Amino acid sequence: MKSNSAGSVVFENVCKTFGAFVAIPDLSFTISPGELVTLLGPSGCGKTTTLRMLAGLEHPSAGRILIGGRDVTMLPANERDVSMVFQSYALFPHMNALDNVAYGLESSGLKKKEAREQAEAVLELVGLGGFGQRLPAELSGGQQQRVAVARALALEPQVLLLDEPLSNLDARLRRRVRTEIRELQQRLGFTAVYVTHDQDEALAVSDRVVIMKDGEIAQAGSPRELYEAPASAFIADFMGEANVVDCEVLTSEGDRARIRIGALEHFIPARGARPGPARLAVRPNAVTLEPASEAALSGTITHSAYLGDHVEYEVKTAAGTFFVVDPAVDRSLETASSVAVGFRDRGIALIQPDLNEPGFSYGI
Structure with a gap:
């Protein structure tokens, strides 16, 4: 050629x-x-x-x-x-x-x-x-x-x-x-x-x-x-699956923004965010699960499935239900057990509104 x-x-x-x-x-x-x-x-x-x-x-x-x-x-x-x-x-x-x-x-x-x-x-x-x-x-x-x-x-x-x-x-x-x-x-x-x-x-x-x-x-x-950096909930979910949840941007300075989901606060890339209501795309492998504690965001496992090199969970929280991919196969989190939900530093992004959701003000 x-x-x-x-x-x-x-x-x-x-x-x-x-x-x-x-x-x-x-x-x-x-x-x-x-x-x-x-x-x-x-x-x-x-x-x-x-x-x-x-x-x-x-x-x-x-x-x-x-x-x-x-x-x-x-x-x-x-x-x-x-x-x-x-x-x-x-x-x-x-x-x-x-x-x-x-x-x-x-x-x-x-x-x-x-x-x-x-x-x-x-x-x-x-x-x-x-x-x-x-x-x-x-x-x-x-x-x-x-x-x-x-x-x-x-x-x-x-x-x-x-x-x-x-x-x-x-x-x-x-x-x-x-x-x-x-x-x-x-x-x-x-x-x-x-x-x-x-x-x-x-x-x-x-x-x-x-x-x-x-x-x-x-x-x-x-x-x-x-x-x-998906531009919408459609892109976030289509490119590899994501948990799309409401959040609030508390502060945004430089390239970092501080957000809150329920009582849980977390720092993420700002992507031009301004304080106010927003939406967040959280990849399944960006969610961390720990044994129940006095957590800012607690949840209950409603489903679990062992798939060899990882375990899939569905976790119900006050902020919504999260689909979680957990590589920790050596531990067992049983259905109906309580867990503390957290987030890793990567795999989280603020997203723009979908075109078919004109009524939502995302604050981005």
């Missing part, structure tokens, strides 16, 4: 309607050359429609799409210089891996010998050197997916599109293949747009994540930014 083939992607005020239904009302974003950006969101949020418009499988109702600085808004798929990896792999079952990868090269006019040489080189790149003569049925799911990636990369596209590429793999294989895709992308430096509904997948592979909701961008940023 050419090192200089990576292209930029620009959406300018793109709208997509299906009859009276507005799937994408007004979408604008930019992806830099060599960047892997994931479109993440629940079913129906518009991420797949966005990818299909970029691929040329759908056309915008309004707005512009540019790839490598060229307006491709109304161009057909075969004139866009993009390649797509589908969740179903879409390999030809009667062709071996080498022929599957070489097929697109031959169709584009390359001589058979050159096409096979390039196909062999790309199979080597994805770790499948020596597997070229195997049929898809003779390969594992992860190997088939790598053949699909190799076939797409062989065409040296400006942008590689990946539509839920790991959804057909089991959990352990998903972890391995997503690592391989990320390492390959970083090594070759190609631009990639990755669509998934899996938060862990998005965190693991992305330079940036664009979280979509109702056809719009709810928040965009690096995986760390989205996880540690």
